[in-house]
Amino acid sequence: MPNAERIGVTMKIYAAKDYNDLSRKAANIISAQILLKPNAVLGLATGSTPVGAYKQLIKWHEQGDLDFSRILSVNLDEYKGLAGEHDQSYRYFMNHNLFDHVNIHKENTNVPGGLSEDPEAECRRYDQVIKDLGGIDLQLLGIGGNGHIGFNEPCEVFEKGTHVVTLTEETRQSNARFFQSIDEVPTHALTMGIGSIMGAKKILLLASGAGKAQAVYDSCFGPVTPHVPASVLQLHSDVVVIADQDALALVKEKAGLFVESWEGMIYDN
Numbered sequence: 472m473p474n475a476e477r478i479g480v481t482m483k484i485y486a487a488k489d490y491n492d493l494s495r496k497a498a499n500i501i502s503a504q505i506l507l508k509p510n511a512v513l514g515l516a517t518g519s520t521p522v523g524a525y526k527q528l529i530k531w532h533e534q535g536d537l538d539f540s541r542i543l544s545v546n547l548d549e550y551k552g553l554a555g556e557h558d559q560s561y562r563y564f565m566n567h568n569l570f571d572h573v574n575i576h577k578e579n580t581n582v583p584g585g586l587s588e589d590p591e592a593e594c595r596r597y598d599q600v601i602k603d604l605g606g607i608d609l610q611l612l613g614i615g616g617n618g619h620i621g622f623n624e625p626c627e628v629f630e631k632g633t634h635v636v637t638l639t640e641e642t643r644q645s646n647a648r649f650f651q652s653i654d655e656v657p658t659h660a661l662t663m664g665i666g667s668i669m670g671a672k673k674i675l676l677l678a679s680g681a682g683k684a685q686a687v688y689d690s691c692f693g694p695v696t697p698h699v700p701a702s703v704l705q706l707h708s709d710v711v712v713i714a715d716q717d718a719l720a721l722v723k724e725k726a727g728l729f730v731e732s733w734e735g736m737i738y739d740n
Contacts, residue, residue, distance in 0.1 A: 482705065484691065484712045486719055490679050494523025496713050497611070500675055501528060502537055504609045510541040514610035514668070515569075516621075517546065517561045520677045521611060522568055529572040539575035545601055547612070547621035548662040549583040551590060551635060559649055560585060583633065583661040594633040594661060601667050610671035614678050617641050618686040618699035622662035625698045631666030635659055665703055674710045676701070678718040687714055688721035 487493035501524065504511050515521075531537045546561055555562035562582040570580055581600050587593035601607065612620050619625065622636050630636075637659055638646075647653040668674070678687045690701035691712060697703075704710050714722075 481708055482691065482710045482712065484714070484719070484722065487713055487715045489715055490523060493677060493679055493713050493715050494527055497521070497524040497675060497677055498527035498531070500711060500713075501609065501611065502531060504673070505537055505539070505542060508608060509538060510543065511608040512543045512545065512604045512606065514607040514663075514671055515544050515546050515565065516611045516613050516677075517548070517564045518613045520613040520679050524611075524677070525569045529569065532573045537573070539573040542575050542579065543604055544575070544580045545597075545604065545607060545663070546580075546582040547668075548660050549585040550657040551585055551659040551661055552657050553585045555582070555585070559655075583663075585661065587661075590635045590661060594635065597633040597661070597663070598667065601663075601670075607667070607671035608673065610668055610674045612668070612674060612676045612701075614676060614683055614686050614690065614701050615642060616645060616682050616686055618690055618701045620665075620668060620676075620701045620704075622660040623665055623668075623700040625700060627697060629665040629697045629700070629703060632664040633661060633667065634664055636662050665700065669703060669707055671707075672709065674704060674707055676704065676710065676712045678712070678714040680715070681717040681720065683714070683718040684721045687712070687718050688725060691722065692726050 485496060487496055528537060532539065546565060549561045553560040557563060565582065570577060583597050584593045614620060617625055617639065619642065622638065623630060624636055624639050624642065643653060643656045647656050650656050686701065689699045690704060693699060693702055695702045695705050
């Protein structure tokens with residue numbers, strides 16, 4: 472049976488028929504958090520996977536259904552050495568893909584400072600920001616092909632707090648599509664630690680594409696190990712995974728989860 476089957480642990484896996492369906496399902500969960508708690512602290516993610524969900528949230532805001540005026544946010548990570556104005560920084564990404572299009576107050580949004588002269592001090596400051604906000608209500612995550620969440624790369628131990636990480640070659644190659652060349656991809660980043668992520672009241676993990684299939688299976692049903700950082704989510708009390716057909720291919724094959732339709736819950740421990 473899956474390792475996620477532990478007392479007090481709840482992991483739900485929802486199958487989406489395609490990326491658009493995944494994005495709508497994710498946006499529904501995020502919007503529900505905003506409606507239930509208008510001053511919620513949202514932990515936000517970057518990369519290509521959450522963009523569709525952000526577009527749906529913007530649409531609902533423009534229709535008058537969502538109010539971000541009291542929302543607070545903390546982002547998972549930022550490249551070391553990139554200014555917020557750099558078009559590949561995660562501050563720029565969040566402004567371009569969400570913040571500039573809703574009524575959130577920019578002073579209520581937080582992204583690690585990539586240009587800090589003292590990165591270690593910046594990491595400590597960021598942890599204090601999260602603490603001062605009272606922790607995270609809903610943490611949105613993507614997942615790397617190697618199982619990383621945020622920029623918590625496979626390693627020997629789970630890093631608890633925000634820290635500076637050396638990006639693996641696999642991660643740099645994966646992100647090279649956003650830069651002119653691999654040489655422009657930063658080698659280091661500041662990332663929220665596993666402890667801060669696990670401290671969130673609810674976690675929403677999104678995965679799309681065949682390249683994430685092994686990571687999704689290992690994270691949900693493999694052993695809990697820092698060599699697959701997302702596997703630690705098996706120990707959280709409230710995790711929702713939304714993935715498309717390709718990303719769930721190995722879950723369906725190896726975990727023995729058979730479904731008539733790729734639209735709905737396929738696993739609830």
